[in-house]
Amino acid sequence: MENKLFIYNSLTRKKELFEPINAPHVGMYVCGPTVYGDPHLGHARPAITFDLVFRYLQHLEYKVRYVRNITDVGHLENDADEGEDKIARKARLEDLEPMEVVQYYTNSYHRAMHLLNVLDPSIEPHASGHIIEQMSMIKKILDAGYAYESEGSVYFDVEKYNKEHPYGILSGRKVEELMATTRELDGQQEKKNSFDFALWKKAAPEHIMRWPSEWSDGFPGWHMECSAMGTRYLGEEFDIHGGGMDLLFPHHESEIAQSVAANGRMPVRYWMHNNMITINGQKMGKSLGNAVSLEEFFTGSHELLKQAYSPMTIRFFIMQAHYRSTLDFSNEALQAAEKGYRRMMAAMEVMEKLQANGNAEESVNIAELKAKCYEAMNDDFNSPILIAHLFDGVKIINSIKDGKAKIDEENLSMLKELYLVFVNDILGLKAEGEAESKDDLSSKLIETLLQLRHEAKLNKDFATADKIRDQLTALGLVIKDTKDGVEWDIE
């Protein structure tokens, strides 16, 4: 049951059985962030989506090499005025060094990803560290005759390529249509056709990030980095390439064209694309000015946020929707996710203390639940369905605790295993914020107070008992009177 994984392939627009080229090895490349701003909720979506893929593939015992790049080339420009050479030169020294900007936002991205419990990829290459590879790939494309040089820049010859290979195979576009719809861009007059894209761009004077090449002092085109680094670390053909749907065209389309032109073969078996996060029905994006940074979510410091949302709440929220659906941000939805997440975590705490209370005949059947969990994940990583099944299990757990359901030893150990595997390992959810708060001294103090309350209750002094509870509640504690005694937790 664990080995029939189906993945929706954007290339064929169908769910396909996943068969790695070199099982048990799997190569996966995902487009990472452009590090020029704070990571926002939009960045969390692909990171978490492919973290789920990474975790599940590893659970299925594949040996995954997961490459997620850092884009640090081609987007960084100095805003200083042109022509004012002296000032510009001085400004250069006082300005941030580009790599300083890169480092700052890369660190910030990593911090956010760690808080979201996103595993580090196997390799995280920087585009700026692979200029050699990109230049050599450009040469291969030139040698193959699918590119031309013009005024120090190198462009991909889409029209020529399209005569032998379909440009538009991934996005479903046709070159003739592109002809009619492409807008005016700078550098347009250097190109044979408006839809030709740059493999190497001659740097304008204000462009700081530049490298010498046989064509000009310049920098590689945006699409080159992923092709070059994917090939470098995963080979000319690898299993999975992921990224946001907004990258499908032209980025991924062009990656295919570059690889086919350079290596003569399709680079990727399975193309996966996560959908966008929307806010008021519109895509959330830095350039649209409606992006809420992850830091702001964690602290609640944004006018759109009614409260802070913990990293695990964000993670749970994202995984409660299928990765190919748009997911609409709202406080109501986040608050619902927060409560759901806490309920699941609370149930797991209950589960740990559970004892078998029945024999095999009267026991609940966990094997069935387990099979459903695998079925959900095997169906194109359907995390919302998986979570729905896990909530069914939450009811089972709580019912066993209440003595309303029976479980035997075998099913109990299967249950515990199931939740550790699916909730912790695969969904990557963990309890947050408790370990450090429940230190010994505080715990003993709280338990002392609860003991006093217990004694007050025995004396029917409910006023005192309630006063203790109210004050502990005011401090952010949750007091639960169960038939097995009092329990407390930090809200």
Add this chain to the structure above:
RNA sequence: GGUCUCGUGGCCGAGUGGCUAGGCAGGGGUCUGCAAAACCUCGUACAGCGGUUCGAAUCCGCUCGAGACCUCCA
């Protein structure tokens, strides 16, 4: 303008021909000194209009609405 996607109950969100997820919120109940938690239970939704079918949220057509891409973008 071109290409494509989507429109599900109060909110979020699965589901792609019959078996009518799940979470949150709300009503009722059990338990409890009370409360909380938990459990049980109730809301019977699929934009509109036609069509195909024994049967459609699910397939087809049209209408309306929303969005994405075509430019950097997760």
